[in-house]
Amino acid sequence: xxxxxxxxxxxxxxxxxxxxxxxxxxxxxxxxxxxxxxxxxxxxxxxxxxxxxxxxxxxxxxxxxxxxx
Amino acid sequence: xxxxxxxxxxxxxxxxxxxxxxxxxxxxxxxxxxxxxxxxxxxxxxxxxxxxxxxxxxxxxxxxxxxxxxxxxxxxxxxxxxxxxxxxxxxxxxxxxxxxxxxxxxxxxxxxxxxxxxxxxxxxxxxxxxxxxxxxxxxxxxxxxxxxxxxxxxxxxxxxxxxxxxxxxxxxxxxxxxxxxxxxxx
Numbered sequence: 001x002x003x004x005x006x007x008x009x010x011x012x013x014x015x016x017x018x019x020x021x022x023x024x025x026x027x028x029x030x031x032x033x034x035x036x037x038x039x040x041x042x043x044x045x046x047x048x049x050x051x052x053x054x055x056x057x058x059x060x061x062x063x064x065x066x067x068x069x
Numbered sequence: 070x071x072x073x074x075x076x077x078x079x080x081x082x083x084x085x086x087x088x089x090x091x092x093x094x095x096x097x098x099x100x101x102x103x104x105x106x107x108x109x110x111x112x113x114x115x116x117x118x119x120x121x122x123x124x125x126x127x128x129x130x131x132x133x134x135x136x137x138x139x140x141x142x143x144x145x146x147x148x149x150x151x152x153x154x155x156x157x158x159x160x161x162x163x164x165x166x167x168x169x170x171x172x173x174x175x176x177x178x179x180x181x182x183x184x185x186x187x188x189x190x191x192x193x194x195x196x197x198x199x200x201x202x203x204x205x206x207x208x209x210x211x212x213x214x215x216x217x218x219x220x221x222x223x224x225x226x227x228x229x230x231x232x233x234x235x236x237x238x239x240x241x242x243x244x245x246x247x248x249x250x251x252x253x254x255x
Contacts, residue, residue: 034131
């Protein structure tokens with residue numbers, strides 16, 4: 001899984017969430033400047049059992065990866 | 070200073086709704102009243118409910134990020150995850166009970182906060198009427214909740230109350246989060 005920091009995160013990108021135990025997911029929406037000082041907020045779908053979950057995070061918490069295992 | 074969600078409500082969502090209002094006004098002045106006037110009015114009701122739901126969801130998300138910014142980086146994800154888990158406004162209409170359940174996650178008593186302004190009771194009643202009308206339209210029910218036809222004047226009143234309620238929510242959460250965090254949340 002190749003990881004890189006990026007400032008251009010787009011809907012559909014596969015991402016790793018930093019400062020977690022390797023949580024990965026897919027960006028499903030850009031919610032707008034709802035973070036501190038107008039930072040962009042991303043809605044990320046996390047594949048986990050028993051059912052997928054969503055989380056909303058800031059761009060500086062995300063790292064794009066080539067794919068989600 | 071208003072939240073970004075409130076600015077979006079005021080500068081984008083309200084502007085769009087005002088255009089729909091104008092369209093309703095123009096078709097409702099035609100004699101005999103065309104079916105299009107009724108369709109436009111039904112559309113206005115659903116759009117008003119949808120935009121208010123969108124505002125409430127965005128505003129709640131902004132509150133989450135403000136709180137998450139106040140904790141160490143390794144805990145941010147936990148706060149963000151917990152505040153969003155099973156959030157009612159993600160799947161339900163913007164009823165007062167829904168808003169109360171979601172915003173009280175931040176540790177305030179919304180009833181008590183709103184009681185400081187006596188006008189809020191009427192705004193909550195209007196929100197209830199809007200949701201009943203929204204369900205009447207969206208589910209194509211046989212009879213209106215009020216028993217009479219939908220009226221443009223009522224929808225305008227509900228829009229006005231939604232707008233005032235949005236500003237009130239913004240003030241309440243600003244003061245509450247500022248007290249919790251020690252800094253302005255937005």
